[in-house]
Amino acid sequence: xxxxxxxxxxxxxxxxxxxxxxxxxxxxxxxxxxxxxxxxxxxxxxxxxxxxxxxxxxxxxxxxxxxxxxxxxxxxxxxxxxxxxxxxxxxxxxxxxxxxxxxxxxxxxxxxxxxxxxxxxxxxxxxxxxxxxxxxxxxxxxxxxxxxxxxxxxxxxxxxxxxxxxxxxxxxxxxxxxxxxxxxxxxxxxxxxxxxxxxxxxxxxxxxxxxxxxxxxxxxxxxxxxxxxxxxxxxxxxxxxxxxxxxxxxxxxxxxxxxxxxxxxxxxxxxxxxxxxxxxxxxxxxxx
Amino acid sequence: xxxxxxxxxxxxxxxxxxxxxxxxxxxxxxxxxxxxxxxxxxxxxxxxxxxxxxxxxxxxxxxxxxxxxxxxxxxxxxxxxxxxxxxxxxxxxxxxxxxxxxxxxxxxxxxxxxxxxxxxxxxxxxxxxxxxxxxxxxxxxxxxxxxxxxxxxxxxxxxxxxxxxx
Numbered sequence: 183x184x185x186x187x188x189x190x191x192x193x194x195x196x197x198x199x200x201x202x203x204x205x206x207x208x209x210x211x212x213x214x215x216x217x218x219x220x221x222x223x224x225x226x227x228x229x230x231x232x233x234x235x236x237x238x239x240x241x242x243x244x245x246x247x248x249x250x251x252x253x254x255x256x257x258x259x260x261x262x263x264x265x266x267x268x269x270x271x272x273x274x275x276x277x278x279x280x281x282x283x284x285x286x287x288x289x290x291x292x293x294x295x296x297x298x299x300x301x302x303x304x305x306x307x308x309x310x311x312x313x314x315x316x317x318x319x320x321x322x323x324x325x326x327x328x329x330x331x332x333x334x335x336x337x338x339x340x341x342x343x344x345x346x347x348x349x350x351x352x353x354x355x356x357x358x359x360x361x362x363x364x365x366x367x368x369x370x371x372x373x374x375x376x377x378x379x380x381x382x383x384x385x386x387x388x389x390x391x392x393x394x395x396x397x398x399x400x401x402x403x404x405x406x407x408x409x410x411x412x413x414x415x416x417x418x419x420x421x422x423x424x425x426x427x428x429x430x431x432x433x434x435x436x437x438x439x440x441x442x443x444x445x446x447x448x449x450x451x452x453x454x455x456x457x458x459x460x461x462x463x464x465x466x467x468x469x470x
Numbered sequence: 471x472x473x474x475x476x477x478x479x480x481x482x483x484x485x486x487x488x489x490x491x492x493x494x495x496x497x498x499x500x501x502x503x504x505x506x507x508x509x510x511x512x513x514x515x516x517x518x519x520x521x522x523x524x525x526x527x528x529x530x531x532x533x534x535x536x537x538x539x540x541x542x543x544x545x546x547x548x549x550x551x552x553x554x555x556x557x558x559x560x561x562x563x564x565x566x567x568x569x570x571x572x573x574x575x576x577x578x579x580x581x582x583x584x585x586x587x588x589x590x591x592x593x594x595x596x597x598x599x600x601x602x603x604x605x606x607x608x609x610x611x612x613x614x615x616x617x618x619x620x621x622x623x624x625x626x627x628x629x630x631x632x633x634x635x636x
Contacts, residue, residue, distance in 0.1 A: 183512050190473070190490035190536060213537075220532050221514050223491075233490070237537055262526065266587075286602025287580060288517060291526040292533065 185223035189232040196241055196322055196351060202234050204324045204347040210234050212349060214258060217285065217293035218301045242351055245270050251357030257297075257350055261290035274355055275468075276315060276364035276382060280307045283368070285375060300350045302405065304339045304440070305376040307368065309406030312353060313398030314364075314382035320352040329354070336405040359394050362386035363469030367461040368401070369453050371444050377401040378445045379453045381409075381433070383461035385416070386469055392421045395429075397462070402454045403437035411435045412458055421466050430459035475539040479504070480548025488535045495519045495530035498545060506546040506575050510604070517603030520576035521545045527583035529602070546575035549582070558582055558620040567616030569607035577603050581617045589625050593618065 191210075193199040203210055211230035213219060214237065222228035236242060242257040245267050253273050255264070261281045264270045271278045277295075284290060284298075284307055298308040299319065312319075312332040319330045324347060335343045344350060358364070368380035379401040386394035395416040397409040411432035419425035434451035441447040472487045479502060486501045498504045498521065507530060510518030514532040521530045522544040549556040558578050561567065568574045577600060584591060584599035591599065596617045597610070605613060 184493070184496075185491045187489065187491055189471075192536075213534075216534065216537065217514070217532060220534065224513070224532075235537060286517070287583060287599055288520055288527050288529045288602045289514070291583070292523075292528045 183224040183226075185220065186226060186229045188223075188230055190235065191232065192235045192238055194238060196236075196239055196349065197324075199234055199236055199239065200323050200347060200349050202232075203349065206232050207346045210346075212236055212300070214297040215260060215293040216297075217289050218297065218303065236349070247273070248354065248357075253355045255295055255353040255355070257294065257352060259295055261285075261293055261295060262287075264295060265290065274315065274358065274364075276311055276366060276384065279364065280311045280366040280368075280380075280382060283307070283370070283375075296350050296353055299335075299353065300342060300344060302336055302338075302340050302342045303376075304404055304406070305371075305378070305401050307366070307377055307380050307382075307400060309336050310380050310382040310398035310400035311366065312355070313406055313408050314384045314396045315355045315358065315398075316396060317356070318354045319350055320354060321348045322351045323348040327351075333408055336407070338404045341405070358384060359386055361388070361470045362394050363465040363467065365461045365464035365468060367457045367464060369457060379450060379457050381454070381458040381461040383458070383465040385421070385462055385465040387421055387466070390420060392416050392419050392425075395462075397433075397458055399433060399454060399458065402434055402439055402450055404440065407437055409433050409435075409458060412462075416462065423463075426459055426462045426466075430455050430462060433458035473536055473539075475536055477535070477538050477540075478542045480544055480551065486535065490534065490536050492535045493531055494521070494523075494533040494535045494538050494543070497535040498530060498543070501535075504545050504547050508572055508575060510572065510576075515602075515604065516573070517576040517580060517600075518573050520579040520603065522579060522583065525583075525586070527580050527602075544579075546578060549578065556582075557623040558585070558617070561616040561620035561623060562613070565612050565616035565619050567608065567613040568605075573603055573605045573607075577605065577613055581620060584617070585621050585624055590621060591617070 209231040213233045213235045246254040317332045368377040382398040384396040395413040397412050400406040412429045415429035433454040439447040439451045508518035510516035519531045596614050
């Protein structure tokens with residue numbers, strides 16, 4: 183299975199890359215690690231006329247410490263580089279918890295975190311993670327740079343807030359509140375490894391009651407979302423088993439729950455409740 | 471429309487002319503004649519096509535040859551350039567870590583990536599490291615034993631026993 187023929191560009195600067203995107207509206211796709219895109223092209227599920235290979239853009243490499251205690255992840259940072267980064271794993275343990283299970287070693291060596299976010303597969307894990315971390319996404323085009331909150335980035339299956347002439351250049355993760363715990367729990371489709379449902383939790387207690395609750399959910403609907411009904415129900419409780427279970431019952435509220443051969447909507451919604459509950463329990467267990 | 475690409479394959483610079491859509495595995499097998507890298511599933515699942523790109527295991531069916539331009543590729547043929555066996559290859563032989571052998575080159579390349587960063591893996595870590603490599607014969611048990619044995623050999627820094635090289 184060979185991809186259909188395409189034009190190929192290898193820009194040497196971000197400015198050049200976004201210029202190529204602007205000159206080829208709707209016909210160019212960005213190629214980073216290629217672990218999602220090349221597979222789709224080989225199956226001819228995607229047939230872009232032009233690939234803009236950003237693999238050579240040194241300015242998009244690397245993980246930086248932000249002065250506020252947060253983290254900036256360049257668009258070319260691979261899953262493997264995050265797992266190998268003491269900075270990333272210590273400041274934001276949730277990243278490694280989710281990434282360790284993505285694909286396999288070969289996919290993690292090549293696939294990029296930002297590529298997964300820009301691709302916005304409804305069964306991918308990273309969207310739930312950046313939602314729970316309240317990350318921002320830095321986006322460049324010919325007319326400059328803008329910063330989008332993850333909560334307004336994911337719009338549907340493979341659809342994001344990115345315009346055709348825009349390139350996702352960096353993920354910025356703010357410092358997380360002191361004392362919070364983090365966890366990722368998911369139900370994998372055993373053959374593909376994609377998440378049927380996935381839940382990322384950042385939860386913390388102050389003085390015996392829950393003061394931070396951020397839950398990102400993927401796999402359940404067309405786009406990853408913040409389970410705001412769960413969060414609202416959890417805040418102010420003691421975070422005991424009963425409170426967590428009652429809050430997690432809202433995990434699939436307000437979204438159109440998807441249905442496919444692996445999980446119908448009833449099962450998928452139930453698995454969302456189960457994995458949100460488990461993620462909250464584990465996050466609280468890890469909280470300082 | 472083709473483009474000139476230079477790869478360093480098993481230590482040797484190789485210039486090839488490729489269409490942008492040409493996959494790295496095609497270039498290795500068809501342009502360079504390195505048929506030790508296998509094509510199994512053709513959909514980035516089975517790992518038979520695993521090679522090292524800049525020292526990391528990747529599935530060469532899901533990398534364009536042109537993406538590897540200017541980079542370093544190691545295939546199974548490059549593991550033991552002296553015509554002998556690499557310690558991992560010797561361990562697969564000694565521990566019977568294969569039956570038909572189709573998955574073996576990819577298994578060995580994944581094992582090499584693991585042992586480079588984790589010289590003393592647990593069995594669980596070994597199994598996690600070969601998650602991207604499918605074997606339809608062995609049930610994996612002897613593959614895990616082979617990688618464990620190779621780790622031990624490499625940690626000891628001893629040469630592969632002469633018998634295994636015979």
